[in-house]
Amino acid sequence: MKSHFQYTRAAMFAGGALAVLVSAGPAAAQATPTDFLTQMVCVDANDTAISADPVGCPNSRRKLRVGEALPYHKIDFLDVQISDSYPIADTAGVSRGVQTYFYASEINDDPLFPGMVNFNAEHGGYNILGADAQNVFFRGTFDPSGGWQPWWTSDCRAAGWKLFPNSSAAFAQGGSASPTTYAPACPGQIATSAATVDWDWVPSQTYATGKTMDTIRVHHFAPNSDAVEVNYFTREYGVTRWEAWRLGTGQTPQLIKDQCPNSLYDAQMRKKAFYLADCHDWSKVVPLTTPWQPAGVSPVDSRALTWPVDPLYTSRNHLANTHVGGPYAYPGSSSVCQLSPWTTINPTSSMTMGWLAGAPWSTNGNCTMTFKVSQVPNGEVVAQTIPKPNVAGALRYGAMMFAPDWQAGQPKPAVQVQVIERDSTGALTGSDLMTVELTNQPQTFQKAFTPNANTDYLIFALYPLTANSRYAATGAYVAK
Incomplete structure (x- = not known):
């Protein structure tokens, strides 16, 4: 049932269009294009978000704020x-x-x-x-078949996979080239795909739930126009619907027809026949008794992040080869999945290091390091040394880690993660340590620390706690 990821963006690249020209109306004139990226909430007389559907409260709603808990989830038509x-x-x-x-079926997994x-x-993902x-x-995007996929431009900027202009032009029909690629290694220039993107403004677009909302609709065509990906954006819900189209006719699976009823299942685009191969329509609202904090932490372990966002997109990661190379690697190396600058220290037992094979951990330049020691305690440590970041105040450190060879079960102590501070003479000036419990499922842990002024x-550093167990780490960071 995990059909969204049968057709991933990594296989698609970019843009195209289906709609006739529709002029921008008064509703568009009152909005900005970025208003269509994130969802809204209804509010009470005290401006507090409540769990009502923002479609039904046009006179008492606003955008969800950064750091604010969500009082509802958006879910697709079949839940x-x-x-x-x-x-x-x-x-x-x-x-x-x-x-x-x-x-939804994995909510207690x-x-x-x-x-x-x-x-x-393993099964979910995100778009930035x-x-x-x-x-x-x-x-950028993350999905289980391609892992982390930052979208680089040809001049090596993580500027993105174009959707529509950040101007009034978004509220009319238009299109342009969208020369991006998901390749993370970018030594000066990268080869880009011959991709295009088309967008149009659709007032009162009808969704699977019967709701109508003003919509910016975006068509991305793969090179040679042999596949299409469509995204729908609304002020009320942000990203509200997604479709994947493939060459042919009459081949839409019944499951997809059930997920997206009353839809167009065959269409002509760029003089080619396409059928709707996959679709999710997230226009159903599920109120929450306890609001969900996406930037929150586990109620069991406060260091485990609910929805970790890569520092590539929000600040800067000062480590190298943590899961992608290119301009993300400190201080700009284009190397991908190289064991240097990772080293081993405290040689009291043998350490085995390597890279985890198999998608998504070995695709698109993802670097998932594995390490195993022959004895504990005082086994070897895998570590990376960096200059102290030139930023004021507290920093945060963390990594996504798991034990790929373990059977499913409850978390158990597995790895110590430590930041060690030293001055120019090598003298210890501070340290911070967290011991994490792992399973065979990837999980991101984070802790904050404030460096010593003399550092x-x-x-x-990563310290294995169990002998002869192979651990995996990716997405490691030290960031503001």
Whole structure:
């Protein structure tokens, strides 16, 4: 039933269109394009968000705020997939929001998040929504078949997979080239796909639930126009619907017809016949008794993040080769999945290091390091040394980790994660440590620390706690 990921963006690349020209009406004139990225909430007389459907409260609603808990989830027509669009903060002001993907059937699968929506790297995913002065775009994506996929431009900026202009032009029909690629290694220039994107403004678009909402609709065509991906954006819900189209006619599965009823299932686009191969319509609202905090933490372990957002999109990661290379790697190396600058220390037993094979951990430049020691305690440690970041105040450190060879079960102590601070003479000036409990499912843990004023460099270290167990780490970071 995890049909959203049968047709991933990594296989698609970019843009095209279906609609006739519709002029921008008064509703569009009152909005900005970025108003269509994240969802709204109804509010009471005290401006407090309540669990009502924002479609039904046009005179008492506003945008969800950064850091504010969601009083409802958006779910698709058959109650299969939950997808919310919430705002995030970015020190550069480019990332605007996150679109989540989570399967309702898995709401009790993670012992760290009982009865809660949470990031599931095995089955779920996300899109990072961004905008600059010119365009609105997906900055990156994560799905179980391709892992982390930052969308680089040909000049090596993580500027995104273009959706529509950040201007009034978004409220009419238009199109342009969208020369992006998901390749993370970018040594100066990268080869880009011959992709295009078309958008149009659809007043009162009807959704599977029967609701009508003004919509910016975006068509991405793969090179040679042999596949199409469509996204629908509304002020009320942000990303509200997604479709995948493939060449042919009359082949839409019954499941997809059930998920997206009263839809067009065959269409002519760019003089080619397409059928609707996949679809999710997240226009159903599920009120929550306890609001969901996407930027929150596990009620079982406060260091486990509910929905971790990569520092690539919000600040800066000062480690190298944590899961992607290119300009993300400190201090700009284009190397991908190299064991240096990771080293081993405390050689009291043998350490085995390597890279985890198999999608998504070995695709699109993802670097998931594995390590195993022959004895504990005082086994070897895998570590990376960096200059102390030149930023004021507290920093945060963390990583996504799991034990890939373990059987499913309750979390148990597995790895110590430590930041060690030293001055120019090598003298210890501070340290911070967290011991994490792992399962065979990936989970991101984070802790904050404030560096000592006398610190000159940091060592980010991982200590295995069980002999002869292989652990995996990816997405490690030290960031503001």
